Amino acid sequence: MKLLECEKIAASYDGTGVIENLSFSVGEGDYLCILGENGSGKSTLVKCLLGIKQLDGGKITMGEGLRQTDIGYLPQHIDLKKGFPATVYEVVISGCLGRRGLRPFYNSKEKALAKSAMERLGIADLAEKSCRELSGGQQQRMFLARAMCAAKKLILLDEPVTGLDPAATGEMYALINELNKKDGMTIIMVTHDIMRSLNYATHILCLCSSKESFFGTAEEYADSHLAAAMMGGGA
Amino acid sequence: MEEIRIMFSPEFFRSILLPALIGGLAVTVCASLLGVTLVLKKYSMIGDGLSHIGYGALSVAAVMNLAPLKVALPVVVIAAFILLRLSENSKLSGDSGIALFSTTALSVGILVSSKAGLTNDVSHYMFGSILAMSRSDVILSIVLSLAVIAAFIFLYDRIFSVTFDESFAQATGVRVKLYSMIFAVLTAVTVVLGMMMMGSLLISSLIVIPTLTAMRVCRSFKGVVLVSGTVSAVSFLIGMFSALLLNTAPGASVVIVNVIFFLAFSLAGKLRK
Numbered sequence: 001m002k003l004l005e006c007e008k009i010a011a012s013y014d015g016t017g018v019i020e021n022l023s024f025s026v027g028e029g030d031y032l033c034i035l036g037e038n039g040s041g042k043s044t045l046v047k048c049l050l051g052i053k054q055l056d057g058g059k060i061t062m063g064e065g066l067r068q069t070d071i072g073y074l075p076q077h078i079d080l081k082k083g084f085p086a087t088v089y090e091v092v093i094s095g096c097l098g099r100r101g102l103r104p105f106y107n108s109k110e111k112a113l114a115k116s117a118m119e120r121l122g123i124a125d126l127a128e129k130s131c132r133e134l135s136g137g138q139q140q141r142m143f144l145a146r147a148m149c150a151a152k153k154l155i156l157l158d159e160p161v162t163g164l165d166p167a168a169t170g171e172m173y174a175l176i177n178e179l180n181k182k183d184g185m186t187i188i189m190v191t192h193d194i195m196r197s198l199n200y201a202t203h204i205l206c207l208c209s210s211k212e213s214f215f216g217t218a219e220e221y222a223d224s225h226l227a228a229a230m231m232g233g234g235a
Numbered sequence: 236m237e238e239i240r241i242m243f244s245p246e247f248f249r250s251i252l253l254p255a256l257i258g259g260l261a262v263t264v265c266a267s268l269l270g271v272t273l274v275l276k277k278y279s280m281i282g283d284g285l286s287h288i289g290y291g292a293l294s295v296a297a298v299m300n301l302a303p304l305k306v307a308l309p310v311v312v313i314a315a316f317i318l319l320r321l322s323e324n325s326k327l328s329g330d331s332g333i334a335l336f337s338t339t340a341l342s343v344g345i346l347v348s349s350k351a352g353l354t355n356d357v358s359h360y361m362f363g364s365i366l367a368m369s370r371s372d373v374i375l376s377i378v379l380s381l382a383v384i385a386a387f388i389f390l391y392d393r394i395f396s397v398t399f400d401e402s403f404a405q406a407t408g409v410r411v412k413l414y415s416m417i418f419a420v421l422t423a424v425t426v427v428l429g430m431m432m433m434g435s436l437l438i439s440s441l442i443v444i445p446t447l448t449a450m451r452v453c454r455s456f457k458g459v460v461l462v463s464g465t466v467s468a469v470s471f472l473i474g475m476f477s478a479l480l481l482n483t484a485p486g487a488s489v490v491i492v493n494v495i496f497f498l499a500f501s502l503a504g505k506l507r508k
Contacts, residue, residue: 050406069408078400084275086399087455094396098407104389130454150407 002063003028003154003186004049009058013044021058024205024215028064028153031180031187033197033218036207042190043076045207046158049188064153069098072151074143076158076190080132088134088142089127092118095149110149117145121175137168144175148185155179157189173200198222254373255365256475259432260468261380263489265425266438267445267467268387271460272398272418274446280330281318283439284337285426288314290435291340293360294348303360304375307427314340315419315426363434363486365475376428383421390414395456433486441467444493451497451504466496 005025012018018041026032036042047053049060051068062068072095093114096106118124121141126134131142140160147155157176161169173193177200179185191197197204197218204221206214214221266282273279289311296306314336321332359367368376387394396404397414405411429438449462474489481488 052402052405069406071406073403073406075400075402075406083450084399085450085453085456085459086395090395090456091399094392094399094403095407097392097396097404097409100392104391106392128454146403 002026003030003066005061005063006049007058007061009048009060010056011041011044011048011053012056013041018044019048019207022207022213023058024203026154026186026188026203028186029180029184030203031177031201032189032203032205033201034188034190034205034207035192035194035197040207042207043158046156046190049156066153070150070152070154072147072149072155074140074147074155074157074160077162078139078143080139083132086131087128088118088123088131089114091131091142092127092145092149095146098150099152114145114149117148120148121145135168136164137171140164140168140172141175144172148179151185154186154188157187159190159192161191161193176200251366252479254370255368255432256472258368258373258376258380258428259365259471259475261377261384262425262428262432263441263467263471264464265380265383265421266429266441267463268384268460269418269422269425270442270446271449271456271463272394273422274443274450275398278319279439279443280333281315281422282426282442284318284333285311285315285423286430286435286438287337287344288340289427289430290360291342291344291347293430294344298347298351304372304427304431308424311423311427312420315423316416319415319419359434360430361434361436362484363430363432363437365432365485368431372431376432379424379428383425386417386421390417391460394418399456433489437486437490440490440493444490444497445470448493448497448500451500452507466500467493470496 002025007023009022010020018039022045024032034042034045044053048055049068050071050073093106093110095117096110096113100106100110115124115127118127121144123138123141123145126138126142131139134142144155144157144160147157155176160176161172164172173196176187176189180187180200189197189201198221201218204214204216204218206221208214214224216224270282273281289307292307292310293303296303299306318333318336321336393404393409393414396407396409397411401411425442426438429441433441445463445467446459448466449459453459453462470492471489474492475485477483477492478485478488
C-alpha cells in the first residue's frame with residue numbers, strides 16, 4: 001500500500017478548473033517534487049492533499065494509517081511583518097495540536113517533541129526569541145520544526161525557500177534532504193528549482209501548461225523533453 | 236471629602252460599588268483577552284461595529300418595552316457572524332463593510348428612540364452607566380464572563396494557532412470555521428455587556444488598548460495575553476476609583492488610565508531596546 005494515492009483528481013479555484021484528471025502516488029520514504037509554472041494549480045493541489053479543499057472529482061487515498069491531519073505542512077511564505085508576538089517555542093509546539101486531540105493542554109511528550117525538533121534543526125537556542133526577530137532562514141527552520149511536530153510520516157512543503165538568500169536556501173535544501181535520507185521522512189515539495197529537484201528528489205510531478213502533466217521518477221523526468229523545455233528550451 | 240465618605244459608606248459599597256466593580260472587572264478582563272486575537276487578526280474595528288449594532292438593538296428593545304439584553308444579545312451574536320465573515324472573504328472589504336453595518340444600526344437606534352422620546356434612557360447605552368447596573372445584569376455579566384474566560388483557557392492553544400496561521404491550523408485538523416464562530420459569540424457577548432457599562436462609544440477601547448499596551452513589551456503570545464489581562468484589570472480599578480474621587484465619568488476615566496498605561500509601556504519598550 002502506498003502512503004498516498006491520487007486517482008484522477010480534479011479541483012478548481014474560483015470556479016475555473018485548474019487540475020483535471022491527475023493521478024500520482026507517493027510511497028513511504030519518497031521525495032516528490034511538484035513543479036509547475038505560477039497558476040498551474042500547485043497550491044490548489046496542496047490544499048486538496050491537506051483536506052482543506054474539496055475535490056471536484058477523483059479520490060485521494062491514504063495508506064499506512066496516515067490521516068490528513070498527520071501531514072506536516074509548511075505553508076507558502078508567511079508574512080510576520082505585522083509584528084505578531086510569539087516565541088519560536090510557541091510556534092513550534094503549535095504543530096502538536098493535531099496529535100493532541102481534544103485534550104486542552106500539551107503533555108510532556110509533546111513538549112519533548114517540540115524541543116527535539118528545534119534541536120534537530122539547530123534553533124534550540126532561539127526557543128525564547130520572538131519570531132519577528134529571526135532572519136528569513138531561521139524563520140523557515142522554525143516553520144519546518146513546526147511541520148516536524150505535526151508530521152508522523154509525511155511533510156508537505158509549499159515553496160519553502162521563497163525569499164531566502166542563496167546560503168540559507170542551500171541549508172534549507174540540505175536539511176530537508178537529511179530529513180528524507182536519514183530520518184526516513186517522506187517529502188512532498190512544491191518548488192521552482194528544477195536543478196535541485198533533479199538532485200534530491202526520487203520522483204517528480206510536473207503540472208505543466210495546457211493540462212499536460214508528468215509523473216515519474218527523477219531520472220525519467222530528466223530524460224523527458226519536459227525538463228529541457230522547463231530549463232529554457234534547447235539544451 | 237463628602238463624596239469619599241459616601242463612597243465608603245457600607246451601604247453604598249455593598250449595594251452599588253461592589254457589584255459594579257466585580258461585574259466590571261470580569262467584563263474588562265474578557266474584553267482584553269478576546270482583544271489579543273481581534274487586534275492580531277486586524278479585526279479591531281469589529282468590536283466598535285458590534286457595539287453600534289448593539290446600541291441599535293437596545294434602543295429598539297427599549298421602545299418596544301422588551302428586556303434589552305434578551306434582544307441585544309442574539310442580534311449582536313448574529314451581527315458578529317456576519318462581520319467576521321465579511322472580514323474573511325468578501326467583495327465589500329472588511330472595514331467598509333463594518334462601517335456600513337454599524338452606522339446603519341446606529342441610525343436606526345437613534346431614529347427609533349428619538350421618535351419615541353426615549354433619548355434619555357437610551358443615552359445610557361451611548362455612554363454607559365456602570366453604577367446603574369441592576370443586580371441581574373451584574374450576575375449575568377459575571378456568569379458570562381466566567382464562561383468566556385473558561386473557554387479562552389481551554390481553547391488557548393487552538394486560539395493561538397488559528398490567530399497565528401490559519402492555513403496551518405486547518406491542515407492540522409483544527410476546525411477553523413467552528414472556532415471563528417465560537418469566537419464571534421464570545422466577542423458579541425462581551426461587547427454587549429461592556430457597552431452597558433462603558434457605553435457603546437468606548438467599549439472597543441477595552442478590546443484594543445490593553446493588547447497594544449502588552450505588545451510594546453512582550454515577546455511571547457502568552458506574555459501578551461497575561462499582561463493585557465492584568466493591565467486592563469488594574470486600569471479598570473484605578474479608573475473607577477479616580478472617577479469616584481474626582482467625580483468624572485467612569486467609562487471615560489477607565490479608558491484614559493488605559494491610554495496612560497499604553498504610553499508608559501511604549502516608553503518602557505523603547506528604553507529596553
